[in-house]
Amino acid sequence: MKAAIFYFTMSGNTELAAKEVAEATGAPLVRLHAEPPYTVDDIDWTIPMRAAQENIKIIRCCLASNPSALTSLP
Secondary structure, three states: OOOOEEEEOOOOHHHHHHHHHHHHHOOOEEEEEEEOOOOOHHHOOOOOOHHHHHHHOOOOOEEEEOHHHHHOOO
16 A cells, blocks of 8 residues: 655644654655745734634645655655
């Protein structure tokens, strides 16, 4: 069975967890990125931020990944 760990992170916390899962399972990591990329203001919890607005409006950001990572899966 082919497996990969896909993850999205803004601050790096999810990346740490994804790396632990990948290490435990031997599955490759594929990081997803917001499109367009988040800015510092987008993730600043002290002001109305893009990430919160997307969640409130139930709008999911478009995610882009490294397509070459998908072709290199075992």
